[in-house]
Amino acid sequence: MVVSITWSESAGGASMDDPKDWGNIGNGSAASALEIFIRHDGGSPITACGLYIQPYSGTGYSGSAGATADYNEIIAWGDTATSSADAYDTAGIDGGFFINRTAGSPVGGWFAHCAATGVSGLEFGLPTTMNIATADTILNAEEATCEVAIVVPQYEATAGTRFFDQCLRYTYTS
Numbered sequence: 001m002v003v004s005i006t007w008s009e010s011a012g013g014a015s016m017d018d019p020k021d022w023g024n025i026g027n028g029s030a031a032s033a034l035e036i037f038i039r040h041d042g043g044s045p046i047t048a049c050g051l052y053i054q055p056y057s058g059t060g061y062s063g064s065a066g067a068t069a070d071y072n073e074i075i076a077w078g079d080t081a082t083s084s085a086d087a088y089d090t091a092g093i094d095g096g097f098f099i100n101r102t103a104g105s106p107v108g109g110w111f112a113h114c115a116a117t118g119v120s121g122l123e124f125g126l127p128t129t130m131n132i133a134t135a136d137t138i139l140n141a142e143e144a145t146c147e148v149a150i151v152v153p154q155y156e157a158t159a160g161t162r163f164f165d166q167c168l169r170y171t172y173t174s
Contacts, residue, residue, distance in 0.1 A: 001174035003042035007166075011037050011143060018058055019163060028154035033100070038168060039143040046170040049136045050123025051146070053097060053113050056163035064160025071164045077153055078114030095153025097164070101146045102129040110149075123169050138170075 007016045022031040040046050055071040056063070063070050078096030096112035101124060111117070111124065118124050126136050130144040138144050148166065 001042070003040050003046065003172045003174075005046075005168055005170075006037075006039050006041070008037045008039070009034065011145070012039075013037065019056070022150050025150060025152045027152055027156050030149055030151040033147045033149040035145060035147050037143045037145050038138065040138060040140065040172075042140055042172055042174065044172065044174055045134075045137050045139045046172045047137045048169070048171040049126045049138060049144075050169040051099065051101075051126070052118055052120050052123040052167050052169065054120055054165050054167055056165055058163075058165070061163055062161060063163040064158075065162075067163055070162040074162060074164055075113065075115055075119065077151075077156075078112035078118070079116075080153065081112040081114065095151045095156065097166075098149045098151060099124060099146055100148075101127055120167075120169075 008014060009016055016036070020034070025031050053071065053074065056067040061067055065073070074097050077094075081094035081096055094112065096114065097118075098110045098112050099118065100109040100111075102109040113119065116122065126132060126138070126144055128135055130146050132138055132142050132144050
């Protein structure tokens with residue numbers, strides 16, 4: 001049996017548009033955090049879940065430098081983050097694609113996707129603070145939630161559009 005994953009901007013809501021347009025973000029600025037909800041339509045739980053980013057794989061790429069170059073730049077921004085705990089809150093001191101896997105946006109909950117974590121093979125796990133009963137597992141009646149945000153670092157010299165995929169790794173057995 002095939003299981004479908006739904007990414008939504010509201011609890012129980014419709015599937016998000018692909019790709020998500022964050023609008024124009026200036027140097028040293030952040031896009032507003034986006035709460036996302038992740039659920040599936042399988043009759044059994046999905047397990048061994050992890051979140052990561054990869055080069056954009058969709059159709060209609062309209063970025064400025066190519067999907068791989070965009071991805072490498074987002075990872076490089078995350079690699080320069082000096083503080084994973086408050087990087088998003090200080091908007092612009094650090095840059096990258098950030099995730100908060102704790103409901104309620106506590107200080108210390110934001111982490112940048114970088115070469116060391118948040119990439120394929122080094123995924124962010126799903127803790128129970130994502131409103132799920134069991135870590136790294138989404139039951140068939142559950143909806144995991146987290147927040148994501150983009151920060152363009154102050155030092156960025158190249159304007160343009162960046163594309164990448166936010167992915168969910170999981171195992172499903174029917």
